[in-house]
Amino acid sequence: MELSFYSKYPFTKGAKELMSSAKVSDEFKLSEMARRRVISAIKDGKIPIMSTELEDSQLLLQIASYAVSRMIVTLLKSRYYINRYAVAEAKRANAYLTRDSDESVLRIARELGIKCDIDGYYAVGFEGYLRYAPKSPDYKLVNRKLVRGKVRLRRAEFIRILEEAVRLKIESELPLKIENVPDRINDSAEAVKGEIPKEPKPASISLEGGEFPPCVNKLLENLKTVENLGHTARWALAVYLLNVGMKPDDIVKVFSTSPDFDERVTRYQVEHAMKRGYKVPSCASMDFYGLCIANCGVKSPLGYRRGAVGKYTASGKQS
């Protein structure tokens, strides 16, 4: 029972304690599993979930593969890969939580330090909610049922909050401080490097004869520093870039630095935004979304340095 729980949620304290004493016999198989885990996480953005009705030795391997994966990810020496890995691990946890009992969901929430209870509703303390809820209009606190300090959520929303908490937890624990790495793990890390996409270089973009407004520069910078941008922020950035004449292909490239980048989804969304012909949000709307960072004295980000704002050009292509 406990083994199956820990195999689903290997980031828990109990799983860690278990690993410090457990012995895995098949070291070769273990490093293979870990290698595959890291590759799927970084390459596909997700880790396939397994049946938990496995033999104990198999479950133990699952748990151990998480521990080894973290060592491999550490050896990749890149914040980008760490964040991408954390996103995939968190999604994996979400998938298990969705299928799991309320009791397990509650147990994970407590472990993550989230004040909550399940009593007819999935209720999360507003402090935890504000910390972990996606930053989008749907999740805006004012549109939520807030009762005596708890936000009442649907099960899937509650699990989405836990997913974010798992992501931040894993992200903050990496890189590990490791010394004396076994050769086998070093080899795995080298093998992983050959099979994952190259870390995207931030697309360097500039406007011909003009400048991006501070809010757009900030969004671009946040992408570069691989911070997970909220949906509205991504949308605003994409719409802005479309409106200054950037091609969808180039916009997708700009977004590729995001740790939870999924080319298919991004392309769809950018093309969708183009088809709908969205206008750039006004400065008032940008402020409303919490994206306005400066007082430029214009009404729309497009109006920044009016007359000086030029057409987009990829750097290098600039004449």
Next chain:
Amino acid sequence: MENIQLRVSNPEEEYVRSKFREYYERAEVQAPEDIQRREWGFGGWERKIETRHMQIASAQELKSRLVRDTPLFISYSVAYYEFPDMRPMEKKNWLKADLVFDLDADHLELPCKNRHGSKWVCEECLDAVKEESIKLVEEFLIPDFGFSKDEIGMNFSGNRGYHVHVRSEGVRELRAFARREIVDYLAGTGIDFSSMGFESKPVPGKREPKQLGPTPADPAWPGRIAKLVSRLLAERKLEEVGIGEKDAKKIYKHGEQFLRAIEGGNWDAVKLVNKEMIWRNVVGRLGIKLGDRIDQNVTADAGKLIRLPDSLHGESALIAARVKDIGKFDPLKDAVVFGDQPVRIKIKKAPEFRVGEVTFGPFKEEERELPEQAALFLLCKKEAVLWKS
């Protein structure tokens, strides 16, 4: 030592400062929690904050600085820093911050403001901002956010508003985004109509969809909207939330029926043209008035300096008195700390004002002998000078 400036001070400033010093010599001004982690700002005759980025190590040091330096305004950071006196801000290393709300009568845009401007307050604005503060605590912080009465401290701002301090360990960790979300919640900014339970439900065989909506029994904003509309309906004040006169009359005509329907979540008991727009418009008007976006930023800003409770306000000579029972609190009485000694002053201009139980003025270009508490009030407003014969 870098802050020493040579400045010619005027007799009024010197007099006010000497009186303030007398108060600080006898008063028990309580230091904020973790005093050594706070940044302090002192203000003088010209500006509310003249020097900041200061650290005060202990309650004793605070007391001695109040007596020795006697700032005319004193405020401290809601934030706790590792190095409160470092600058720029980033070097201070922000650790956490109290959650403080700043309610100011000037932001309520009351009709009386046209009469007396931002410099003066009247009973009307003081009552209104008190109402707003009660609403913040009783209708939002306690039922929705779940804070207990013990975690909420309130004090008069010293001039024309109230500061509400939330002292709950959980909120101290909140970063700027979360604070902004709280402000938006209180102000009702960004309310999504459909998230409030409003729904146009198609009815088979009918051209018009049915307008469903929240019930007064619903929690949080949906319930607040239903309760408010019910109350305004009962009081026949729907026009206050922007419902047109014609529509309001139609609703009043079937008032009882409409009220009962809302209790069941049916907002369609009276036929209204453009009904969805009407309710959308109402929803946009219900929040706490925390001032415009810029002032809200200040409330949400975890780096703000806030007046020290029990300290004197240099524009009024009133103290930022702690409020025990807001219902009974009278700032023009409970925040007065000076006495009745007669002081001779030359008054430029002042509307009628009250200090304690006594009403003074209006005055215009006249020489008067007023009790110290009223004289200091006018001197601080810079509408009077000392009169030496």
